[in-house]
Amino acid sequence: MVFGPQFNWINSNKFFSTKLIILILGAVGVNLFIFFIFGSYSFLTNLIFISSIFLIFYSLIELKKVLQKKIKFNLPRIISHLGFGMLVLFIGINHQYSLEDDFNLKVGDEKKFSHYEIFFDDIKLKEETNYKAVIGNFRVKNIKNDTTQSLNPEIRIYANPETLTYEAAIKTRISSDLYLTMSNISRSDFYNIKFQNKPFMIWIWISALTIVLGGFLQLLNRRNEN
Amino acid sequence: MLNNTGHLLIFLVMFLSLTIIYKSYLELKINSQKISNSIYQLSLFQCTFAISSFLVLIVAFINSDFSLINVYENSHSAKPLFYKIAGAWGNHEGSLLLWINILVIFSYFFLIFNFNHLKKFRLLTLIIQNLLILGFVIFLLKNSNPFSALEPVPSEGLGLNPILQDPALAIHPPLLYLGFVGCSIYFSAAMASMLANYRGKSFALSIKSWVLISWCFQTLGIIVGSIWAYYELGWGGFWFWDPVENASLLPWFAITALMHSVMVLEKRDNLYSWVIILCLLTFILSVTGTFLVRSGILNSVHTFASDPARGIYILIFLSLMILSSLVIFFKFYKKENYSFNFKSKETFILINNWFMTFFLVTVFIGTLYPIFLDVLTDVKISVGPP
Numbered sequence: 336m337v338f339g340p341q342f343n344w345i346n347s348n349k350f351f352s353t354k355l356i357i358l359i360l361g362a363v364g365v366n367l368f369i370f371f372i373f374g375s376y377s378f379l380t381n382l383i384f385i386s387s388i389f390l391i392f393y394s395l396i397e398l399k400k401v402l403q404k405k406i407k408f409n410l411p412r413i414i415s416h417l418g419f420g421m422l423v424l425f426i427g428i429n430h431q432y433s434l435e436d437d438f439n440l441k442v443g444d445e446k447k448f449s450h451y452e453i454f455f456d457d458i459k460l461k462e463e464t465n466y467k468a469v470i471g472n473f474r475v476k477n478i479k480n481d482t483t484q485s486l487n488p489e490i491r492i493y494a495n496p497e498t499l500t501y502e503a504a505i506k507t508r509i510s511s512d513l514y515l516t517m518s519n520i521s522r523s524d525f526y527n528i529k530f531q532n533k534p535f536m537i538w539i540w541i542s543a544l545t546i547v548l549g550g551f552l553q554l555l556n557r558r559n560e561n
Numbered sequence: 562m563l564n565n566t567g568h569l570l571i572f573l574v575m576f577l578s579l580t581i582i583y584k585s586y587l588e589l590k591i592n593s594q595k596i597s598n599s600i601y602q603l604s605l606f607q608c609t610f611a612i613s614s615f616l617v618l619i620v621a622f623i624n625s626d627f628s629l630i631n632v633y634e635n636s637h638s639a640k641p642l643f644y645k646i647a648g649a650w651g652n653h654e655g656s657l658l659l660w661i662n663i664l665v666i667f668s669y670f671f672l673i674f675n676f677n678h679l680k681k682f683r684l685l686t687l688i689i690q691n692l693l694i695l696g697f698v699i700f701l702l703k704n705s706n707p708f709s710a711l712e713p714v715p716s717e718g719l720g721l722n723p724i725l726q727d728p729a730l731a732i733h734p735p736l737l738y739l740g741f742v743g744c745s746i747y748f749s750a751a752m753a754s755m756l757a758n759y760r761g762k763s764f765a766l767s768i769k770s771w772v773l774i775s776w777c778f779q780t781l782g783i784i785v786g787s788i789w790a791y792y793e794l795g796w797g798g799f800w801f802w803d804p805v806e807n808a809s810l811l812p813w814f815a816i817t818a819l820m821h822s823v824m825v826l827e828k829r830d831n832l833y834s835w836v837i838i839l840c841l842l843t844f845i846l847s848v849t850g851t852f853l854v855r856s857g858i859l860n861s862v863h864t865f866a867s868d869p870a871r872g873i874y875i876l877i878f879l880s881l882m883i884l885s886s887l888v889i890f891f892k893f894y895k896k897e898n899y900s901f902n903f904k905s906k907e908t909f910i911l912i913n914n915w916f917m918t919f920f921l922v923t924v925f926i927g928t929l930y931p932i933f934l935d936v937l938t939d940v941k942i943s944v945g946p947p
Contacts, residue, residue, distance in 0.1 A: 336913075338909055339909030339912070339913065342905055342906045342908075342909060343905065343906060344829060344905060344906050345902060345905055345907075346904060346905055347905060348904070464639055464641060466723065491723065494720075495637040495639060495640075495717075495719070495720030496719055496720045498724075500723050500724060502794070503792050503794050518794075536791075540788060543780070543787070544784065547780045550773060550776055550777035550780065551777055553773055554770065554777065557770055557773070
């Protein structure tokens with residue numbers, strides 16, 4: 336994705352430039368920074384991260400060039416390739432550094448996990464046209480930065496057809512998603528709680544949508560060409 | 562009344578398919594560069610009737626018309642209006658009608674927007690596309706009729722599966738179908754290209770926009786499905802190495818490879834046979850995915866409409882598609898000279914295609930190997946993500 340677009344059809348003279356070597360070194364540097372922040376190591380992850388960061392850097396430089404020269408021809412391809420680089424990077428980070436725990440709590444209980452404290456405050460009942468719901472009221476405190484988020488997972492009881500469904504409570508932030516679900520344990524006051532912290536979740540969607548944006552821009556380009 | 566209206570419209574679509582095939586065949590013998598207006602009109606009518614039949618089904622769902630088996634089995638009067646509408650394609654029969662609608666719409670749009678291409682190529686594309694439409698309409702009428710009536714009429718429906726009562730149901734299936742069924746048009750165009758000897762740059766230009774359109778919708782559909790699976794508990798997160806998820810990814814790899822290699826055909830007049838293979842493969846993989854999911858061969862958390870009887874029909878149809886495309890491909894195959902300079906754009910596009918093919922084969926084997934092993938040796942295994 337980086338090398339291909341640089342070449343001409345049939346034959347090209349250039350192959351490796353100093354700029355590309357600097358970009359690869361830059362990607363290695365950012366990769367080391369990611370491991371410094373998250374503190375984990377795997378050879379394959381390194382390789383994936385370096386390649387995707389390299390692609391992102393290169394696409395951003397190309398994007399700047401195209402926008403400055405106002406050449407629309409390459410824009411869709413650059414946007415899609417940028418989106419692909421971001422997608423691989425954020426899926427990699429998300430996969431590698433997600434936190435997850437499964438535990439049982441009853442109303443009034445609290446649980447400490449990693450740098451989070453989870454408080455199960457109470458439950459409420461809600462009635463909609465097609466279902467009834469038991470809504471849990473949870474507070475999730477991040478001990479590191481002393482912030483608290485409120486999360487409300489649901490257990491829905493549908494009458495037609497008679498079914499129980501479990502709805503996740505998701506708090507989406509720029510850096511990570513807090514994901515909490517609860518399910519009832521029969522003949523017990525306890526609920527089974529699943530808590531996850533998923534880094535850069537929203538960026539996975541943004542990256543994927545960036546890929547598609549490139550496709551739609553290319554369609555518009557083709558319409559103008561025609 | 563709605564069941565009669567629906568049936569009438571579907572029969573009209575089938576009748577028009579046959580008429581278009583016949584008229585196009587006759588038109589092939591006429592020495593003129595212009596396609597007659599009657600074919601345009603027939604295609605427009607076919608498109609109108611297909612869309613109307615789908616609207617009739619939506620009206621039946623909105624009115625909770627339980628005289629239709631499909632509405633009775635998948636709706637309930639207490640269901641919010643939004644889910645009543647989305648429920649029309651949230652089941653096998655309704656989604657098949659949506660599938661036919663997209664086949665018909667793409668057929669019409671290809672006819673009107675590709676006016677500057679060879680007449681023989683356009684007519685053959687139309688004939689093949691209408692054979693596909695005919696096959697799916699017969700399947701719908703014989704096995705998956707959304708307008709089948711129920712007597713006596715029940716006072717209440719069974720309701721839609723609560724897991725499907727989600728805003729994503731309104732957009733995820735239509736987007737995916739636009740992507741997957743949209744591939745049919747360049748499947749037909751690829752066959753027509755070989756039959757009409759319409760090769761090289763002209764063929765590339767005729768399909769390029771359609772490849773891009775279906776790629777965009779396929780990608781968008783997969784993303785929306787992924788977001789839905791992320792917040793729906795029990796679907797294992799945004800990607801789960803689930804057979805249905807994998808089945809949707811297979812055509813995506815093929816179409817992404819095609820989107821790149823069609824550029825080589827356009828700019829260098831090369832890789833024609835490879836582009837044809839990818840055109841055929843993308844739609845074949847889309848139908849294969851549908852077969853695997855609808856037949857119940859693959860067990861998945863995303864399967865809501867499996868039935869082995871339906872699977873047999875799709876398998877026969879799929880086999881016919883594969884067989885006819887293989888016969889046409891090998892009969893009209895012409896040897897090409899692939900000599901690319903290593904330091905050229907086309908070499909790197911070819912490398913991209915190798916990667917896509919490698920991913921496709923990996924996911925394909927990972928998804929289907931346990932089934933073959935189970936059938937051949939009775940050994941049950943599961944294959945996880947690579």
